[in-house]
Amino acid sequence: MKRRSLYSPSAKDKVSKTENDKLFGCCCVSRLPDDIVVNIFSRLTLIEAARTSVVSRRWRYLWTFTANLDFQAPDTIWKIGEEPNEIAIEKKRCMYINWVEKVLELHGGKYINEFRIHFDLGDDQKTNITRWIHTALAKGLETLELHLDLKVDSIQFPLFELPKLRHLTFDVNANNGDSLLDLTRMIKACPFLCKFTLKLISEDSKRKLRQFPNCRHEHLKVVEFIGFIGRPIDLELAFYLLENSPVLEKMIVNPTHPLLIGSYFEFEDVKEKQDARKRAKRLQKRVPQGALLVIL
């Protein structure tokens, strides 16, 4: 960062003018109207957008009108894996929670279209998370992504409807004996859901398939499983969605462990993945007409 531009207003002005000319080859810079500037902010992560509060007085709260709240944590909070003890981790958790609370409090826009949280928040934070979703919901939420550390049976929210939600993405940490069918309640609460993505971390458990309920999801077009193992735990939910989604276009089954996505090992063809793929073929029989089963 250029320290010189921070001090002495007159000198600074000169610097920024010449820098302007250097950067853009012109002294008459087009001004974009606020709504377009906010549109551009909406395509940045929150950290990026919030930095613009330092640009000028008038811009101080402009970023709070962004309709997309993507809570990718700053590195210092993010890297909890490097923390030696639980107290330090808990402190970072608090920082993250305070950050989300603060931004939601500052948010000045009428709409929140997208809301994404990514952090190591567990079941004990359900109350906070539910409240955040409520806040976003009141502003017309359409896309919700929860990349947290939640257990299947704790996903009892929402106890409310998400009437405008179109995209839902969820991370689930499943234990032996869990059933993802518990998630159907969440899906049911979103009558206009178009796309459902599930990232599953689960043990390879064997048990009998459970009965699944009937409930039609009239708008669901795309379902994506990441970390598919092809055991009753996820097969049940996949069968359920295939049978209850009359306009389904595509079900994508990706056997790669969610934590390996984007890593060097993402495309390594291990035996677990080959077996999961074989088991995923069982889904084929129930794929509704006009829909496609994609096994990666």
Place this chain on the structure above:
Amino acid sequence: MSSSIASSSSSSSSSSKKEKKISLKTSDGEVFEVEEPVAMQLEIVRSFFADNEDVTEQTVMPLPNVSTAAMHGILEYCRAHEEFRRRMPEAAPEEEVRAFEAGYVDRKSNEELKEMILAANYLNISKLLDFLTGVAAKRIENKSVEYVRAFFGVENDFTPEEEANLRREYEWAFEGVDED
């Protein structure tokens, strides 16, 4: 200013001589003759012709907020997309579209980009506006506050103390900023 007729040759080889053209006049007086399906991607043009019954084929529609330079850029984009649509009416060839779009903006300076954003906004071409604001976002990603000021042409009106305080308040937002 005299009105000159700008080149209206379409990149499409299949366009016939009889194809209906629409005349659009930019802020600096240049008249563009544009193939109808391309012009209709400009929502402002589409509604102008849909809402006014007394317009004819000879009507020249004035676009006082669009410069000739921006118009060239706009038409290049709309013609390419019309060509994609013509070749594959069902689904656009995604990879080709992406390759075209990447090359299309690479050649544009920040100033040109902003002028195009203003034009796309005024002409109400939502697809192009979405695409260009995405490009603008990419260009300011991980950049310093000074760079962002210069990019948007905004003067810093904070006192050094105020700015320093704000930077402290938003400390978490200043990690990982690239050198300009």
